[in-house]
Amino acid sequence: MTTGVEKFDGIGMTSARTRVRMVERLREQGIRDEAVLSAMTAVPRHIFVEEALAIRAYEDGPLPIGSGQTISQPYVVARMSELLRAGGKLQRVLEVGTGCGYQTAVLAHLADEVYTVERVAALVAKARRNLRALKLDNVRIKHGDGSADLGEDLEVDGIIVTAAATQIPVALLRYLKTGARMVLPLTNRDDDLRGVQRLTVIDKASDGVREQAYDAVRFVPLLTGLA
Numbered sequence: 001m002t003t004g005v006e007k008f009d010g011i012g013m014t015s016a017r018t019r020v021r022m023v024e025r026l027r028e029q030g031i032r033d034e035a036v037l038s039a040m041t042a043v044p045r046h047i048f049v050e051e052a053l054a055i056r057a058y059e060d061g062p063l064p065i066g067s068g069q070t071i072s073q074p075y076v077v078a079r080m081s082e083l084l085r086a087g088g089k090l091q092r093v094l095e096v097g098t099g100c101g102y103q104t105a106v107l108a109h110l111a112d113e114v115y116t117v118e119r120v121a122a123l124v125a126k127a128r129r130n131l132r133a134l135k136l137d138n139v140r141i142k143h144g145d146g147s148a149d150l151g152e153d154l155e156v157d158g159i160i161v162t163a164a165a166t167q168i169p170v171a172l173l174r175y176l177k178t179g180a181r182m183v184l185p186l187t188n189r190d191d192d193l194r195g196v197q198r199l200t201v202i203d204k205a206s207d208g209v210r211e212q213a214y215d216a217v218r219f220v221p222l223l224t225g226l227a
């Protein structure tokens with residue numbers, strides 16, 4: 001398959017073939033959305049991690065990206081993208097927690113426009129470099145605190161938060177079109193076990209929001225303020 005990123009493909013563990021195998025595993029793990037699977041075939045995950053870790057880029061696990069943060073595991077990126085799309089077309093998407101920009105790059109293949117916010121300046125710089133290298137020009141990155149109001153005039157048809165919240169970030173709901181959804185790891189209040197996070201979908205309806213919990217996950221916390 002021609003993905004347009006062949007020049008990034010290395011040999012062995014960073015080859016396009018290794019990435020295709022990762023996507024086959026995602027399919028076996030239950031990811032069904034073909035648009036998500038082809039986006040993940042297109043994005044070379046190894047360029048988002050430190051060179052020394054590149055050979056592990058297509059294993060299904062999180063990896064460190066500096067500043068105490070991690071790149072999400074491929075299954076979780078796929079699952080969140082699938083839940084966000086819900087089989088539909090996405091125009092503008094807001095992402096909170098850019099990190100190294102891997103999930104951002106996957107979203108850039110699924111939406112017309114991606115607006116992503118990261119609170120750690122060093123990671124903003126890193127993500128900019130990574131996304132520029134891939135020539136993804138439909139992404140705007142902002143150094144900001146995405147747990148609060150962004151102070152912008154914005155209307156999106158999907159929000160994805162890639163850090164764990166203990167409650168729904170209500171300040172962001174106003175950016176969401178009615179009928180659109182937010183996907184985030186949320187500490188499940190009904191769970192007895194403390195700190196259990198579940199991928200949660202918040203659907204915005206005209207009469208309020210509906211919340212539904214999915215897979216158990218492990219994310220770094222959503223923090224406030226800039227770093």
Ligand code: SAH
Nearest residue numbers: 071097099100103118119146147162222223
């Ligand atoms: N999606 C990323 C995963 C990043 S980990 C990837 O694919 O690599 C979570 C990220 O959320 C971290 O980079 C962390 O700094 C960021 N973050 C945490 N709280 C935030 C906030 N309030 N606003 C913006 N970013 C935040």
